[in-house]
Amino acid sequence: MKAIIDCNSFYCSCERLFRPELDDKPVVVLSNNDGCIISRSDEAKSLGVPMAGPYFMAKPVIEKYGVTTFSSNYNLYGDLSWRVMETLRILLGKEKVEVYSVDEAFLELEEKGEHDWRQLGLAIRETVELWTGIKVSIGIAPTKVLSKMANHIAKKDKAGTQCVVVLDTSEKITAALQNTPVNEIWGIGAQYAQKLTEMYAVFTAYDLSLKPPQWAQKHLGGVVGIRLIKELRGQEAKQMGQELTVKKMIASTRMFGSPVKKLDDIKEAVATYTSKAAEKLRRQKSAANTISVFVVPKEQNHHTYFRHGPTLSGYTRLAIATSATHELIKPALALVERLYDKTKTYKKAGVMLSGLVPDTSIQANLFETETHNNKRMLMEALDNINFAMRDDMVKFAASGITRNWKMRQELRSPRYSTRWEEIFEVK
């Protein structure tokens, strides 16, 4: 059996942990730049605050009901996420836990002997809450897709299910499939949901589970759709993966705090994003052979629905894969020059590193030229300082010091658990 364990309103729960007076009160957490709402407590949901909606549109409701609002504090969430995952690894064994996202993990549950899956689920839920203070919901079923469905049902009726739902008989599975609309299936997004209901009269997960593989091959994204239908039928098609620690692509992208017009400001931003991306690259001991840069101009005429303006992008293939910041900044800035149009105003830019290969300069440095070795040592020193001090104590001049483009983050809570200066105080 498979289980998915999912933290309830994770970012809001993290904030509440240090502000217990907010339990039972409506809370929301905003995305970077205080742009969108990315986490809502149940109380905020029932006030009608929409998920992923822009903050400024929800503001009237938020102010009317006194919803407590936080900018995102990733230092805090990352640390608490680690504690939850570590708890699961201690309970079930390291190799049984597949971390799926910051607030979710799949578990492989032992099949041997008699099992009361519900009791097991409740026990895991209680231990995680006791050890970390974070409430979780658990879905247990024969496949990943069905366990996600079970989890979804648990979250919809927290009191009735005690946040644990088990689908372990074909009767329970069929009932769950019949009660799940296609748009709520894991793996069906807005595009497919619309196509399924409007063109093929497929309304529930049950309807979808009856479709033959040839149909899925044609209309549901090929093998992806075939696997999805198999999983709905209880046949495993998505194996427990190894942890994806080594990334195949690394990106660093941001909206600007306010629209930017000057080439120099964009170059500063892109240099900063490149440094960030290169740092992630070195952390996983990779080097990149391709760097791409994109900029997004501000949309001229704003219609009812929000759309990004056309993204302008370009890439450079490097002769030799590298992880050295200065070797990546140079081509990145050349790309900015190429993409820049002085008649436009920009609201976003980003850097992506791809074509990642193991960084051979690590093992091979016995044979490296001295200059190459120096480069390596420079990068290591820089990473160590920045890791110890945080927030880019040392950076390349190209990253600038004015930072006209920097994001807004006005409502961030203290980094209680990762900074001594901001540690929670009991008076």
Next chain:
DNA sequence: TCTGGGGTCCTAGGACCC
């Protein structure tokens, strides 16, 4: 008159996820 076909590699782009 009649002009192959199969394999591989790469890239752009579309769909999805949280």
Next chain:
DNA sequence: TCTGGGGTCCTAGGACCC
């Protein structure tokens, strides 16, 4: 006035080879 920031996988189709 103000709408996030990461990632993954897959497919189609072009380029190239023999």
